[in-house]
Amino acid sequence: MFRKLILSTILSTLVYSSPLKLNDKIxxxxxxxxxxxxxxxxxxxxxxxxxxxxxxxxSINDFLSKKEKDFLERNNAIFIANISCWPNIFTRMFTLPKLRDYKYSILLIYDEKSAKFLxxxxxxxxxxxxxxxxKNIRYLNSIFELEEILK
Known part of the structure; x- marks a missing residue:
């Protein structure tokens, strides 16, 4: 219960924000x-x-699993998964336990209304x-393109 309260408070700041676009200040x-x-x-x-x-x-998890634990940190990068459209029961029973096996942090968006990304x-x-x-927003087709960005 307390976790939900904290999460909803944090996410409430994102609810009314528009998606980040070029030249926006985060x-x-x-x-x-x-x-x-x-x-x-x-x-x-x-x-x-x-x-x-x-x-x-x-695909991203396969890619990052082959990297060092601090790969994202060394590249000043974060990885976010928007799981807001997945059924809550599915997320709790299957997705989160699987994601906990990874050695790096995957930030999660649970509420579609709070998604501030294109x-x-x-x-x-x-x-x-x-x-x-x-400064730039790219839509990648493959992990190879991501690897080029995160060298």
Whole structure:
């Protein structure tokens, strides 16, 4: 119950925000990861990788599983999975236990209304951030493209 209260409070700041676009300044916001740890995303982040579908989530997880534990941190990157459209029971019974097997943090969006990122179906969305400003938004078709960005 307490977790839901905290999560809803954190996510409420995102509910009325519009999606991040080019030249937008990112404001600090918080999300929880698969271990229920709260992360605050600040302007220090240089790359935000977002997935909206199970297939792209699995592809990114396959890619990151082959990297060192601190790969995302060394690249000033965060990985976000929007799981808001997945049934809650499915998420609790299957998705979260599987995600807890990974050695890196996957920040989770549980509420579709709070999603502040642009989506293109079957694509991986990547935001490039410089000094807290969105400088580029790319929609990737493959992990190979992601690997080029996160060298």
């Amino acid at each position: 404001s600090n916001f918080s999300l929880t990861d698969q271990f229920d740890k709260i992360y605050t995303i600040t302007s220090d982040v240089s790359t935000i990788v977002i997935t909206f579908e199970k297939e792209t989530l699995n 989506e293109v179906e079957n694509k991986i969305t990547v935001y490039s951030i410089e000094n807290g400003i969105v």
